[in-house]
Amino acid sequence: MKHQTAWHAPDVLVIGGGAAGLMAAITAGQRGCSVVVVEHGPEVGRKILISGGGRCNFTNTEMRADRFLSANRHFVKSALSRYKPEDFLALLAKHSIAWHEKKLGQLFCDHSARDIVSMLLAECAAAGVRILTDTRIRHVSRSGDAFRVESSAGEFQPKVVILASGGLSIPKLGASSFAYDVARQFDVPVIKPEPALVPLVFDQPQDGWLKTLAGVSLPVRVSCGKIAFDEALLFTHRGLSGPALLQISSYWQAGQAVKVDMLPGQDLAALLMKLKKAGSKAKAPAALARWLPQRLAAALAAQKASDRPMAEWADKDIQALAQRAQNMQFYPTGTEGFAKAEVTRGGVDTRGLSSRTMQVEAVPGLFMVGEAVDVTGWLGGYNFHWAWASGHAAGEAAAQFRAV
Template identity: 45%
Template sequence: MNLRFLSTPSGTPLANGRKLSHSPHMQINTLIIGAGAAGLMCAAHSGPKTMVVDHAKAAGEKIRISGGGKCNFTNMYAEPQNFLSANPHFCKSALSRYTQWDFIEMVAAAGIPYHEKTLGQLFCDTSAKDIIKLLKTEARGADIRLNTSVEHIAKAENGFDVALMHEGKLTSVSTANLVVATGGKSIPKMGATDFGYRIARQFDIDVLPTRAGLVPLTFGQDIMEALKPMAGVSLNARVSCNGAAFEEGLLITHRGLSGPSILQASSYWHEKDSLFLHLEPALDIVQALKDQRQQAGRMAVHTALGAHLPSKLANYIIEIAGLSGNLADQSDNDLAQLEAVLTELEMRPTGSEGYRTAEVTLGGVNTDALNSKTMESRTVPGLYFIGEVVDVTGWLGGYNFQWAWSSGWAAGTAIAG
C-alpha cells in the first residue's frame, strides 16, 4: 500500500511541513476513530490499550440529542428485516450475536429507568445522558481523547501509523487495529463528516452512494401552495413507497411532509418515485359518510368529512376528489371517488430536507468488503468499520442504535479475541 496523506476537513495536511518524527509516539493495540454510539460500544469490548479519538468536544453527541433527549436506545422487535442494505443478509450475524435483549440487560443492570413508548421502542425515562454515562463507564479502560483530529493514516507492517492533532500538538500512534466509527453525514453542524468514507477509499474499499434517510420530504411549488396553509396538521396515515408501507403519524409542515410514517418511507424513496397515502386507515370514513347521508343529507360534504379529518385537510381532499354540495348530492360513484383519494392519495416529492435534518445516512461502506462476524475489512487486516458508516441503515424506532451496539460489539470482541 502506498502512503497517502489524508487531512480532516478542518485540519492542515501533515504533508505541509510538520514532522511526525518529532512528535510523541505511542504504541497501542486499538485506535477507534469516533466516540459515538458504535465507537464507545466497541471500546467497551476491545480490551487493553484501546484509544478512542473524536474531533468533537464531547462523546456521544448524537445519543444526547436522540429521541427528543430521551434516546430511543433500541427496539424490542428488532429483526434483520428492519434494516436497509444492498446486502440484507449482512446485518444478521451481528444482530443475532448481540441482540436488543443484551443491550436492555446492560441498561437494566445499570439501574437506568426506561419505558416502551410505542411499537417496541424503548426510551430512557430521565435522560439520554444516562446511556452516554453507561457507555463511558463500560469503556472506562479506554483512553478517550476529544477535540482530537486525525491528520494522517498509513498502513504499516503490523498495523497502522496514525498522526493525531490535539490543540495544535501532534502525536503519532502505531496501532495493530484501526476501527472506523465516524458515523454518517447527517447533521453536519454536530460534527458529522464523510471522513469514514474517505478512509475506506484510501484503502481501496468500495463505498456505495450515500443519501439522506429518515428525513422530511419536500414538494414542488403547486403542492406546497396547497400544503402551507395546512402546516401543523397531523393525522395517522399509512404511507407506501417502493413496496414498503408504514402506518404511523404524518405531519404537514411549511416545508412539506414529515412525521414518523413519512420519515420511514423516505428511506425507501428515490428521485421521481411517488408516495401513496392512506389517510386515517383505521377508520372507514366513506362508510361513515354513507350512513350519515341517510340521516343528515343536508350537511355540506366537506363539513361531514371534517368530522373524520382535520378540517383544512378535509377541504383539500374534497377539492381533489372533485366533490361539492351536500351529502345527499353525493352518488355512490362520487363517494367511491372520494374513497380512492382517501386510500391512495398519490404524492410525488421533489426532494428531501437533506443531511441538515436527516436522522441517518443510507449507503456507505460496501458490506461486501467486510466480514459480517467481525466487521473487519476482507482486504486490509486490522481495519474495521462499524455503525452508520457501513451500508446498513435501520428504520426509525431504535434500530439504528441497535446496529451501532451490535456492530460495535462484534468488532470489539473480535479484536479482544
C-alpha cells in the first residue's frame, strides 16, 4: 500500500467529499487536527459542480431557520447562528471569487461552480487535509477510544468519524444509503428518506390536457396546506416543475392537493367582467391571453367549450373560468423520484444528535452532517448553507479529540 501509515490513524476521518464534508475537514484541519477525507467517487464536490446551472447557488442572504424542514424545526438554529452567509462570503473574498445576487437573496458565482470546489481544495491543502478519491468504505466500527474503518485504501483508526456521505438524491453522482446504514448500526433512528425539491407527476386520464402544455412557464402562486410559494411554474410532459413547484414538493404528501393561482395578485374575474361590460368581441382564448401564455389560455378556455365572445358570457361562466385559472387543484400521483430530486427529505433523526456539534449523543466522536441529516432547506442556496454550517459545527467540535 502506497499511503503513509500515519495517515491511517488520523484525528478525523471524513467520509464524503461533498460540501459538508469538505467544510468539516477544513474546519478541523485549521484547528490542528490531522484529517483525511475519503470520497468514493472520482473527484470531490460533484454536486457542487452541477448546481445552479454550473454556477452554484452557494448561499442565500435571507438565511432563516423557518426555511428548513425537519422533525425538529429548532435543530438548525445553533449551527446557522455560528456560520452565516457573510462568513462564506468572506471566504470567497479571500480567494477573489466574484459573485452576484439573483432574486430572493440567491447568491451565485459569476464564473463557475468549479471556483467553489477549487477554493475548498485550496483551503484543504492549507489545512493539511489529505483527500483520497475512488475509495470505498466497507465497514465502520468502534474500537476502544477510536474507530475502525475498513476501506479499499486500507484500514483507518481515527478518533473521530464525520459522516458526510449525503442522501439519496441524484444517484448518478453516487448517492447511496451509506450514512443511514451506519446510523442504524449505531442505533441512531432514521426518518424515511424521500425525494424533495422534485417535479411532481400526474398519471390520471383527466389530467391529460396538462401534457399539451409541456414547455409553458409562468409566474404563479402554488400552495399545499398552509404553505405557499410565489415563483415560476413549468408544465412538463409528465406533470409540473419549476421553482414554485419544486419548493412545494418538499411539503407535499401523497394524496394532498396542490393548488395553483396562475395570476397571483390580480382578480381575473374582475378583469374579464370589465371586458364583458365593454362589449368585447374577443373570445375566451384571446381574452385570457392578455394575461396568460397563449397555449395555457387556449387550454383553460377549451375546458368551458364556448366560442362566444366575452360580451355574451354569463356572469357565472366568467366566475367559473376565473376560478379555474386562479384556484386550480391538482392531485399528483407521485414525484419523479431521487433521480430528479435536488435533495433528500428525512434522514438521520436529529433527536440522536447534538444541535450544537452534530455529534451522535450516544457515540462520542461520531458526527453526521449535511444532507444525511433530517434537515431540508428551501430552494435557493439554503441546502448548501446547511452543508457549510453543519460541517463547520462538526469540524469545530472534532478538535476536542485532537491528539496532543
